[in-house]
Amino acid sequence: MSSKFSKIGFVLAVAGSAVGLGNAWKFPTMVGQNGGIGFILLYLILTLIVGLVIFLAELSIGKLSEKDPVNAYKLLAPKHKTSWSIAGFTMIGAILIVSFYSVVIGWIVKYTLLSFSDLPNNIQDSKALFANFMSNDFTSQFFCFLFVFFLMFFIVSKGIKNGIERLNVWLMPILFILLFFMLIYSMSFDGFKAAYHFLIFPKLSLIEELGFLEAIFGKIDENSILSALGLAFFSLSLGVGTIITYSASLPDKTNFIQASLIIIFINVLIGIMMGFVVFTYIFEFNAEVSQGPGLIFVSLTTLFSNLGIVGNILALAFFVSLFFAGITSAVSMIEPFTLYLVNTFKYSRKKALFLISIVVFILGNLCILSSMNFSAQSLTFFGKNFFDLLDYISSNIIMPIGGFCAAIFVGYIINKDGVKILFSPYMNNFFFCLWYFFLRYVSPLAIIIIVINQIYPQLFQYIKFYALKIFLFFT
Ligand code: PFF
Numbered sequence: 001m002s003s004k005f006s007k008i009g010f011v012l013a014v015a016g017s018a019v020g021l022g023n024a025w026k027f028p029t030m031v032g033q034n035g036g037i038g039f040i041l042l043y044l045i046l047t048l049i050v051g052l053v054i055f056l057a058e059l060s061i062g063k064l065s066e067k068d069p070v071n072a073y074k075l076l077a078p079k080h081k082t083s084w085s086i087a088g089f090t091m092i093g094a095i096l097i098v099s100f101y102s103v104v105i106g107w108i109v110k111y112t113l114l115s116f117s118d119l120p121n122n123i124q125d126s127k128a129l130f131a132n133f134m135s136n137d138f139t140s141q142f143f144c145f146l147f148v149f150f151l152m153f154f155i156v157s158k159g160i161k162n163g164i165e166r167l168n169v170w171l172m173p174i175l176f177i178l179l180f181f182m183l184i185y186s187m188s189f190d191g192f193k194a195a196y197h198f199l200i201f202p203k204l205s206l207i208e209e210l211g212f213l214e215a216i217f218g219k220i221d222e223n224s225i226l227s228a229l230g231l232a233f234f235s236l237s238l239g240v241g242t243i244i245t246y247s248a249s250l251p252d253k254t255n256f257i258q259a260s261l262i263i264i265f266i267n268v269l270i271g272i273m274m275g276f277v278v279f280t281y282i283f284e285f286n287a288e289v290s291q292g293p294g295l296i297f298v299s300l301t302t303l304f305s306n307l308g309i310v311g312n313i314l315a316l317a318f319f320v321s322l323f324f325a326g327i328t329s330a331v332s333m334i335e336p337f338t339l340y341l342v343n344t345f346k347y348s349r350k351k352a353l354f355l356i357s358i359v360v361f362i363l364g365n366l367c368i369l370s371s372m373n374f375s376a377q378s379l380t381f382f383g384k385n386f387f388d389l390l391d392y393i394s395s396n397i398i399m400p401i402g403g404f405c406a407a408i409f410v411g412y413i414i415n416k417d418g419v420k421i422l423f424s425p426y427m428n429n430f431f432f433c434l435w436y437f438f439l440r441y442v443s444p445l446a447i448i449i450i451v452i453n454q455i456y457p458q459l460f461q462y463i464k465f466y467a468l469k470i471f472l473f474f475t
Helices: 007-018 021-033 037-065 069-076 081-114 123-135 138-157 159-186 191-199 204-210 212-217 222-235 242-248 256-284 294-305 308-345 349-369 386-413 416-423 429-455 457-474
Strands: none
Touching (some): 007 159, 007 256, 007 308, 021 037, 021 081, 021 256, 021 294, 037 191, 037 212, 037 222, 037 242, 037 256, 037 416, 037 429, 069 081, 069 308, 069 386, 081 138, 081 242, 081 294, 081 308, 081 349, 081 386, 123 294, 138 159, 138 308, 159 308, 191 256, 222 386, 222 429, 242 308, 256 294, 294 308, 386 429, 416 429, 429 457
C-alpha cells in the first residue's frame, strides 16, 4: 500500500475531496432554488445527523481494514465475504462521477482562459457563448477535458504522499485565501447585504410581515429536504469508497473525530463563502437567484465583465479557485479503484491507472458528445443525455446505496467492540452510543427515503398516503 498521509495531509486531502464543484456549483444553485437560509439550516442538520454519521462509519471501515473498499468489506465481514465485497464495488460510482466531473472542470479551464479576454457583458451574449461552447464546440471541450484528464492521472500516479497530499497541501490553502479575498471584496457591494439576508438572517421587515418561521422555512418543501440530503452526500464524498480509501492511509493515533469535525466545518464554511461571493454579485446586478447551472457560467461571467478590469481579475480568481476545488476532488475519485487493482491483482500503480484512464477517457468523451448538437440525440437514454444519466445514477442511486451499506455494515455486521475500541480514545461513551443509534436507525431510514423518492416518487407518495391513513385510523 502507498505510504500514509501526515495528520494535516489527511485533513487537507479529505477536505480537498469534500470541497469541490458540489460547494461551488451545486450548493449555491440549490440554495438559490430553495429559498436560502432555510435550506442552509436543513443542509447543516442533515450534514450532522446523516452525513457525519456515515462519514464516521466509512472512516471506521477504512481505518480498521487499511484496504481499498472491496478488500476492506471482505476483510471485515465475518461471514458472507463475497456478498459484502459487492458493497465495495460502489466505488465504480466514483469512476462514473469523475468522468463527467472532469468535463465540468474542463469548462472551468475554458472560462479561466476566457477571463484573460473580453467577457460577454450582457446575459444574451453570455448565454449564447455558453450554449455554443456546450453544443457546438467539441474541439474546445475535448482539449479542456484532455488537459484535466492528464493532470489528474499524473497526480494520482505520484501516490498518496507525493501526489495527492502534496496537491492538497498547496491548493487548499490557496483556494481558501483566494476565496477569502473575494469575500472581502464582495463586502464593498450593496449586494453583500442582500446576500447576508438571503443566506444567514432574513430582513427584519420580512420577519415582521411573515413571522419568524415562515420567513426562514417558507420555501422549504419535501423536495428541498431530499435535495439537501443528496447534497450532503455528494458534498462529503460519501458512498463511493473515497472516504474508506483515504482513511486506509490515516496515520495512527490521529484524533479522527476532531479531524472529521474540522473537515466538515471546512466543507460547510467554503460552501457558505462561495454562496456569499456568488449571491453578492447576483443581487448586486439583479440577476435571477434560482436559475440553475447557468448561475456560474452565464450570470457570474456577465456580472464580472461589467466590473471592467477588476472583473477580469475577479473572474480569474473565481475560476482558478473552482479549478483547484475541482481537481482536489477529482483525484480522490480515482484513488479507490486504483488501490483496488493494486491490492487485488498486484498491478503496478501505473498499470492500474492506465486501465482506469481508458474508461474515464471513453466516458468523458461520451459526456461531451452527449451535449453536442450533432450527437446529442443518439446519446440520450430514458430522456436524459449521457452526462445527466451518469450524474443521476452515481449521485442519486450509487452514493446513497454505498452510504446505506456502510451504515448497515458498521451498525449491524462488524463487531461493536472493535468499533468502540477504535473510537474510545477520542469520543466518550455518550456520544459513541448516540452515533451508534443514528447509524443503526436514523441514517439508513433517511437514505431509504431518498432512494425511493429518487427512483420512484409515486411509490413514496403512496407510502406517505397509507402511512397517514393508518395513523389517522389509530388516532
Ligand atoms: N465532494 C465533491 C464535491 O462536493 O464536489 C464531489 C465528490 C468527490 C463526490 C469525491 C464523490 C467523491 F468520491
